[in-house]
Amino acid sequence: MKIIKSVFTFSVVLLLISCLGFSKKEEVSKVPYKPSKETKVAYFASGCFWCVEAIFESVTGVEEAVSGYAGGFTKNPTYQSIGTGKTGHAEAVAVYYNPEKASFETLVTVFFGSHDPTTVNGQNPDYGTQYRSIAFYENDKEKAIIDNAISKLNKEVYNGKIATEVTKLTKFYEAEEYHQDFEKRNPNQSYVKAVSVPRLNKFKKKFPSLLKKEVH
Template sequence: MRLCSLLMLTLFIATSCKNPGPSAEDQRMAQLEPVQTEAVDGYERAYFASGCFWCVEAVFESVKGVKEAVSGYSGGTQSNPTYKQVSYGQTNHAEAVEVFYDPKVVSFRNLVLVFFGSQDPTTLNRQGPDRGRQYRSIAFYQNDDQKKIIEDSITELNDTVYDGAIVTQVLPFQKFWEAEGYHQNYEKNHPNDPYIQGVSLPRLNRFKNNFQNF
């Protein structure tokens, strides 16, 4: 099991209790102007956080039109964060993914549907067995159109599914830090890992069953 899911469980429960809402850093970041990334070989980039990046990477890479999803860290202001720092709550970053997608095949709106459809957006500072602010749900926007798509999706889901319980943060994208190499494509490279078997694959399969058109 991951360090954060086993050895640090008690610490993360305590951290979650002490930080029931957006931190001061979250509030400062929410006031910043978003950074617009440039396309790479025709592929646009989008950024999401919804728990373990091993899980989220695998979900997005299963979507038609997504070339690649990269595991990393975003949502904080600290430079060059490491997995150890993020896992121990020493930064305000969340585990996040950078999604390279072909907008001719899959729209940003549909990526937002994938984002919400592959997690529980009502659990504060937690996703599945992983607890702590580094596992909080965040949808990052790079422009006003993306912000509106995210906010409209939250409004609709709150009205029709979650009865106003969504705790996902909507933040202007600032910077994505790529995670250490051994985290990349972890689900593909370590199919027999207990965490992959017990958490990542069931999450991926639930998404595939519910969103077969993607």
């Protein structure tokens, strides 16, 4: 996204603009989210975090999704630094959820069902290590759930081609404030209209039973 969020076709390149072109002066403060004692957090990366955040926030039981960076080795990454592809980090999302309404298994289903896990280092139209597919885990139970999902999907759907990394979370860095709820706050932004909204609508059509009532 540092240069322009597409290398797919020349026409799409002209249509889409870099989210770095989104002025920080346009930032809008949001009410701080305060998770309850029962709230759990799961972490996923599958392309542009604007898209991923919007998808998870449409799911029943998800209280909040926060865009950020994870999976790398550089401390305190920024959007500009991860755009170089040299920090090791990927654009990721922290998903705050109520385990009584959404299980970790459900979130894994959402993750694999909302992107192409066979693509190495990217999701169309964004490519680079910062857009790679990663399912993070914090304990053995979560890792087993992810591994089982991959095994089943490789056998039944993807013919052993899943490229998703399964990585233990070490640190999640929250992204700059202007990235949070980007799709909701910028409905007319060109990338949002051309990529984020269609990706969300595709997910909603595929998993209507998982959606919050207000997003049907």
